[in-house]
Amino acid sequence: MYLLLLAHILQSSLLAVHSCPAFCACTLGSSGTTQLRLVQCSDPGILSIPINVPADTVKLRLEKTLISRVPRAAFYNLSELQFLGLVYNFITSVHPSSFVNLKALRELRLDGNLLSSFPWEGLRDMPQLQTLGLHNNHLSSLPAHAVLFLPNITYLDLSSNRLTILPAELLDLWFPLPGQQEGQVKRRILGLHDNPWLCDCQISMVMSLSMSLGSPVVIMDQFLMCSRSLGQSAMLLTQAELPRCMRPSVQPSATKVISPLGSNVILRCDASGYPTPTLTWIKTSTYTDCCQQQIPESSEQLPRNLESFMQESPRVGVRWSIISLNGLSYKDAGEYRCQARNMAGISEALIKLKVVGNTRLRLPRKKSQKTPSKSKKRKPNQSPGPANIPSVKGNQILQNISPLTTNNIQTVPNIVSKVLPVDKYIKGPKLNSAKKKSQKSTKSTSESSNNSTAALLSATLL
Structure with missing residues (x-):
């Protein structure tokens, strides 16, 4: 069966x-x-x-x-x-x-x-x-x-x-x-x-x-x-x-473009010829010497034809094309060729794109450590003014005098008040000048030890 x-x-x-x-x-x-x-x-x-x-x-x-x-x-x-x-x-x-x-x-x-x-x-x-x-x-x-x-x-x-x-x-x-x-x-x-x-x-x-x-x-x-x-x-x-057919001619908007890292760039070229040429974009290289270290070894194979671009023909014999690059990175840098073609021939234009910038992280600078001063600490929001700068004569005298301690600086106002009245033979104008200088020396007690000492010596000499 x-x-x-x-x-x-x-x-x-x-x-x-x-x-x-x-x-x-x-x-x-x-x-x-x-x-x-x-x-x-x-x-x-x-x-x-x-x-x-x-x-x-x-x-x-x-x-x-x-x-x-x-x-x-x-x-x-x-x-x-x-x-x-x-x-x-x-x-x-x-x-x-x-x-x-x-x-x-x-x-x-x-x-x-x-x-x-x-x-x-x-x-x-x-x-x-x-x-x-x-x-x-x-x-x-x-x-x-x-x-x-x-x-x-x-x-x-x-x-x-x-x-x-x-x-x-x-x-x-x-x-x-x-x-x-x-x-x-x-x-x-x-x-x-x-x-x-x-x-x-x-x-x-x-x-x-x-x-x-x-x-x-x-x-x-x-x-x-x-x-x-x-x-x-x-x-x-x-x-x-x-x-007669005309071989196309290509005119780029710019032959060299420099743009910062992360920016957006539009590359454009215009072509004319008869019959109306078609445009293609070809990337021939990817980076320059400045940023080679930023490109991974497994980068894209070049040259290659780019597909994401736009082109239009406003009239017979004329065509333009743009390619948009958003968020530039170093791998976008290189040479771009805009190629126009019709049955009469081929023409192309070269556009070089350079990407500038730095992606390395910058470490914050360490604050310099200042050595503590032996003089009395300044009060907040108080700095020495021009009036408290010692004169040349005072500096010359200070070279032969040992620096005063903190206790000496604190006692400068008492010394000045005892020294000034002793000079009974100073005439009126001189006395007024001495009083003014004594007031200045009083104000400078909160400054550095050098300024206080200079004010004291100046009042004593007068």
């Missing part, structure tokens, strides 16, 4: 693998010694993507049917699929996740449909894809973010659509400037004919670069048509007078 059940399961799986959808033809092809399964469905009665296509299918064609949409994960079971052709149907929409699990797919054809847009992000589910055909659709724009998913594409057919301009990002991918390409440059075949291109310098430069010797891009049809504006009659690109 168990063996019969196992045989039934195996038979069912084999039928599922090798069954062929209705209105389709399934054949086996050969590539050397390998057998390849080919499935072709081209009946007008097919309204949707068949769900029972054999899992070992390598090549699938769905042509001239009434299929109008490609749903999510429509080919999930076809992990071995290498070629997918959905040509000349009525497809108006393709889900971004339609091509999940097609990791072996190398060629995708969607020619002759009604697509007004294409989910470029869906290309990341097909890492081996090299050929993409979108000929004869209704595509009116090619978004800049498509460049993120086209690096591996070597054949791109955009002919017979409604495209008017090419984004500069795609031109950088197709025609990399010196120093931008990594490794060997891939040769690409582009189909751009039969589109109403606007007569600008970009489409003109594409044609001139494609015809140059050793160009990485080959244009299928050199006879491109362009018009001055939408709605005007088209003319051959070679007959139109086109504006």
Whole structure:
């Protein structure tokens, strides 16, 4: 019984693998010694993507049917699929996740449909894809973010659509400037004919670069048509007078910025060129000799592109950008490059940022210990004045007199009162002068011993 059940399961799986959808033809092809399964469905009665296509299918064609949409994960079971052709149907929409699990797919054809847009992000589910055909659709724009998913594409057919301009990002991918390409440059075949291109310098430069010797891009049809504006009659690109592209020029707001530690700084640069250049910020070094000891050894790897910045284009041909640095530290110091780029070239400006300040802690100074004076302590908020400074004569006398003790200083007023009345022969004016000087000597008793002694000797001499 168990063996019969196992045989039934195996038979069912084999039928599922090798069954062929209705209105389709399934054949086996050969590539050397390998057998390849080919499935072709081209009946007008097919309204949707068949769900029972054999899992070992390598090549699938769905042509001239009434299929109008490609749903999510429509080919999930076809992990071995290498070629997918959905040509000349009525497809108006393709889900971004339609091509999940097609990791072996190398060629995708969607020619002759009604697509007004294409989910470029869906290309990341097909890492081996090299050929993409979108000929004869209704595509009116090619978004800049498509460049993120086209690096591996070597054949791109955009002919017979409604495209008017090419984004500069795609031109950088197709025609990399010196120093931008990594490794060997891939040769690409582009189909751009039969589109109403606007007569600008970009489409003109594409044609001139494609015809140059050793160009990485080959244009299928050199006879491109362009018009001055939408709605005007088209003319051959070679007959139109086109504006010339201008390499960008960059002007920074300052070439050297010095700012204190912990402050906020805004770096700005302005660029002009045609087409309007894009700006990027690159940090090339991190510190100067002054603050190398403040930076940890495990600092960031430089140079690196900075992502948090703002840029705007107030008019065609002009763009400005700022980068904000808040709470400066020593690791923010260094060189910043503002790089402007368009299809005509690259220019850059250098801004040096220096951070000044000191993060070391300063210890408080110790108060100096004063030696105690042998003289009498001063009273609070009392200091010697100019009137109490001894004269030169008093200083000369003090050199021959030993210093008085504290008891002697305290007795100075009594001595003065006894000495002054003794001089009876002093005349009036002299007596008044002696009295004044005795008053001064009395006030100076709270001062230092030197001042008190000088006042005493002066009164005695008079």
